[in-house]
Amino acid sequence: MTSHAAYLAQAREWQVLLHSGRATAADQAAAEAWRLAAPEHAQALREVEDLWALLGQLDPRSSAPPATSEVVPLAPRRARRSARWVVPLATAASLVLALWLPRGAWLGLYADESTAPGEIRELRLEDGSLLTLNGNTALDWVFVDGQRQVRLYRGEVDFQVAADATRPFLVAAGPARIRVTGTRFDVNHRGGDVLLAVTHGQVQASEDGGSPVPVNARQQVAWRAGQLQSVQALDAQRLAWQRGKLVFRARPLGEVFAELERSQSQRVVFLDAAARELQVTGVFALDDPQALLRAIESNLPVRLIRLPGVLLVASRD
Known part of the structure; x- marks a missing residue:
């Protein structure tokens, strides 16, 4: 049975294609046929359209933090014992985009x-x-x-x-x-x-x-x-995936998470550049991405906040 998450992924791909300026009349007809094929399809498209409307309400001028100190707090339950998390509006907009846009769009x-x-x-x-x-x-x-x-x-x-x-x-x-x-x-x-x-x-x-x-x-x-x-x-470490391994030798954390995204559907958003440049060395099982995440949390000065479909990464300081 196809999951609701899979329907949402398909709906996002249709929505991106239809708003890309490249959709043909045949594409539009195919999208409508997909919507009518099942109630679950229609529901997924409604949810995606709601989020599309939210993106349309984001002011493009918010790409830089406003003059005031307005922030959007993020306070997941498991992170409440840590220092308070605050994210500028520009980062919040980037987070929404990262959650919504599928990898490779309509590929x-x-x-x-x-x-x-x-x-x-x-x-x-x-x-x-x-x-x-x-x-x-x-x-x-x-x-x-x-x-x-x-x-x-x-x-x-x-x-x-x-x-x-x-x-x-x-x-x-x-x-x-x-x-x-x-x-x-x-x-x-x-x-x-x-x-x-x-x-x-x-x-x-x-x-x-x-x-x-x-x-x-x-x-x-x-x-x-x-x-x-x-x-x-x-x-040769670059080919370790063929043996079911992830091997890193002084690899920047940004590259490590790029590799990790091939093993799990969770998107990764860095909240600061310093965290992206931290280096990782180790050997990990390709089919156990959580072991890599635990090692990163235990050995690097970063905080990982897990939200549905997205992982936030930031320096502890």
Whole structure:
């Protein structure tokens, strides 16, 4: 049985699409058909529309704290024994947006394949290639004009590409363009950055329209701010998810939580920049995100406030 949370997630995707300026008449008809398909769908859309109306009431000028000391207090029951929590209006608006906007917006409606947070799935393509999708991943794939093509919208994939010199295998992920004929590599597409890690064979990496750079086994390369960086030695800890582990060595807390969001549906909002830069070192089970959260609370000077669907992170001081 589908849960109410799942209906809400679907309703949010429809609402974002319909207000994106990209919705076609067919999209609008499909959304209406989804609403009429079940009373639970209609109820979820009503709740999402109510929250959309609330977002419309947020004054854009509140992106900076007002001159007065007006704040919105957050006082979860389990945090009352701690120091009083106060959040500026701008942060409250960001929190509402983080709660409402789904990951990847309408990607879940159109991607050929997608995984939920915490789900790892294998996908066997018709050419024999094996793709292993990490949690919260979305992609399209097609075989056309003598090429095998994958577009990775978000997430991380381990590619084991079947050798075929006559049909190159192409991967597009944000600014990254990757070309192989048969090898194994990992592509991690998070936000605007992409990391390619090669475990076997050789991969040709480039920016869109740029000259290809060879990346060999046990090497990696990143695209940052749309630019291809220099090739480096492979950091094997980045591939620990394939063994069911999360391995961090002096990794900023912001990056750690970005990885954690692939294992759980809870969104993460940082209330200050200092907390984001704290560093984490350790080995954790991929299927036990709560153990990582407990370790963070016990060993770092941060406070975690758990709200429905969101986790607030702030420095203790």
